[in-house]
Amino acid sequence: MSNQGNVSSSIDGDARERESSDDARIGRVTLIPIGAIEPEERWRHMMHSLNACSDGARINRQRNDGALDTRRKMTSGDRSRCSATIDILDQPTSSTVVLSWRDSTGGHYGYQNWHKGFARRAGICAMSGRPITPGDEIFRPSVRNGRPTNASAMILAIHIACIDFARITT
Secondary structure (H helix, E strand, O other), rough: OOHHEEEEOOOOOOOOOEEOOOOOOOEEEEEOHHHOOOOOHHHHHHHHHHHHHHOOOOOEOOOOOOOEEOOOOHHHHHHOOOOEEEEEEEEEOOOEEEEEEEOOEEEEEEEEEEEEEEEEEEHHEEOOOOEEEOOOEEEEOOOOOOOOOOOOEEEEEHHOOOHHHHHHEE
């Protein structure tokens, strides 16, 4: 950019240019047109903004092309802070349940199959927020058609057992 000396870096905040005024305490802020900002600078600003929203939990792993992959890996601790909206739709068998999962961090699954199993690790029940210990009977998303973003989520089976599916399906 030709006027970089007068523009604050988009890494530090918005790309705005200060205009002088008669009163030194009062200035006008002029937004710089998006076309005047270099693409790399826009990308840096976007990444900085996204990073500012994260809690800093990152994984760094080497990708096949040699670039560093710094995507966040959601842990069960992160998952417990998410506010998923879960609607139980059906229970085709005693070991499966169909539900709708909507979560801003885990995506939307309108008709997702979950299957019964036993917890292999500690976690938090996505429906009740109660702790899950290894060995507890739980439902988890099916990974048969690929690993969903909410694959680490668990629901205690006791919560599914309390549902009267005859009232839901009629």
